[in-house]
Amino acid sequence: MASHRYCVIMCGGVGSRFWPYSRENRPKQFIDFLGTGRSLLQMSYDRILPLVPKENIVVVTNARYAHLIREQLPDIDEHNILLEPARRNTAPCIAWAAYHIAAMDPEASMIVTPSDHLITGESIFADSVARGFDFVETHDALLTLGIKPTRPETGYGYIQIGREETEGILKVKTFTEKPNADLAKVFLDSGEFFWNAGIFLWKASSIIEALHRYDSDLTTLFDRGLGVFGTPGEKEFIEHNFESCPANSIDYAVMEKAENVYVECVNFGWNDLGTWSALYDNSAKNEQANVAGDTRVLAYESTGNIFAAGSEKLVVVHGLNDYIIADTGDVLLVCPKSEEQRIKQMVTDVKLTFGDTYL
């Protein structure tokens, strides 16, 4: 059975909220973000490798990152690197991967995972994924992983659970957007809400069927390519057609609409590393409540900061509280954590003022 199991690692994002650490030419997932010696993408690959045959791991990314995939994952077969000619969010990405895999193996089941999240507790992860595969292989189900929440986080989407289908796997009642603080507290206390991790399992045939039902524009386009997926003609077909796909998320296109949506409630450590604050909140702090990672820091009357400046640089600060201090050699950012939602605007300003040099 295992040989019908596939993995799709999505790694086309730009991670602009982590600028300047995450850059257009080397986004967050390609960076050794935690100073472990492995990039987030490599950690995602390492995590999935015991669960799926190596030759069944497919990476989808933007064409401009092809060289980074080859550099960081040299074991991935060229045939398994799907290069998107344009950014179109997750629905087109997943659709293509599903058509590609189904063409090679009509019985395929697959896990779809982001490449830039942090997961701890790998054996729990492995057990959860195995159970998820078992479920989707025996049900026409679209399964998403729901993380048991540990705090009233307002930065995540939540999944409300319904009736239990089998142990640990329940019908989804609703998906909800990021709640405000009060609502997040209610969600946490209720025990009925789980974090939406954006990790999905299904049979390739199940997701293709659901896409036909709920996003037929997309499948009309991809159906024109039936016969070329998995062949040398696939690349040309994609280059001519992919840009026509409307940008859309798989959540919006399918998960929030379909009837056969399930959630597996899991308990491994997870963080989407979506913001500097999230990284701060989930990182080890020193005695001054600063997160320094592998950066050498001397902090005077400074607390609650997160430093990211690589392992060689010395950072000396005085009188900074709750700041992001990120240095990448050519760019330095000093910004309060509370203002981090403005980083995207800053990146836009940088582009307007200085062109592409610092993006």
Place this chain on the structure above:
Amino acid sequence: MASHRYCVIMCGGVGSRFWPYSRENRPKQFIDFLGTGRSLLQMSYDRILPLVPKENIVVVTNARYAHLIREQLPDIDEHNILLEPARRNTAPCIAWAAYHIAAMDPEASMIVTPSDHLITGESIFADSVARGFDFVETHDALLTLGIKPTRPETGYGYIQIGREETEGILKVKTFTEKPNADLAKVFLDSGEFFWNAGIFLWKASSIIEALHRYDSDLTTLFDRGLGVFGTPGEKEFIEHNFESCPANSIDYAVMEKAENVYVECVNFGWNDLGTWSALYDNSAKNEQANVAGDTRVLAYESTGNIFAAGSEKLVVVHGLNDYIIADTGDVLLVCPKSEEQRIKQMVTDVKLTFGDTYL
């Protein structure tokens, strides 16, 4: 007459208050501090070159900076580079230079100048120096330049003037240390006090005579070398004896004690660039009241800061007011201007924690 005029440029300082921009292996005076393309030392040299024959310019520095002198002032004759084997403050430095110059030219007059100050208004400077030379060449006088104060600066020493000896040149009544803010205001309003710029003029014979009278320990030591100054034996003599000199400033050793001390009241722009705040106060500010020099800065809700990160780096800050942001590639310092007196301690802490790497 001009050929008896000499200049001594003192450039052995370490400039630790400007760490990390000023480093042990390349202190402030060797840095293109203002982004003009010339270091402060080179600017000092350029300024004096029209006033003194090139072959009469002597540079005194620490032995470890010999290569920097040769690199930055390639026109200086090797014979005119005096390399101190140890740091002993200004009195031994000036004593050696005076003995060295007197040995070559018993009729020498000399200007002694720091290498790390900022002077604007070069033609006023030139006129002032010429007048000073004229005076000391015709009087047995120790002359210091007093800058007409423009603000109640608490960071400088002041000179109180006495009776006028000749136009613009007056007897010194007292030297005073850095005053508090109230006193500085009184000094400024009185019109009787001038900033002590640490720029001196005298005949070599006059300062040697004064040293004999007020610091005979020093002259006893240097008198043992009479006959070797200006000869190939000078280097060895210094290497064996210089370290025995007690560290002392020329102000304390001579100027505050001697009777024949005069001040020339001058009016050129001057800043000792002693602190980041001083540099901030005396630099051009942008519309956000930030001093950015040649650093590329995007500042959001940030004012009153001074940035020094070179011309290539982009610095983006949010919510920083009245800070020093100094980046030198391997070191980043972010410190309120009001806490800059702690930088020396920080440098000590850096040494204790990380060794000499970042000094």
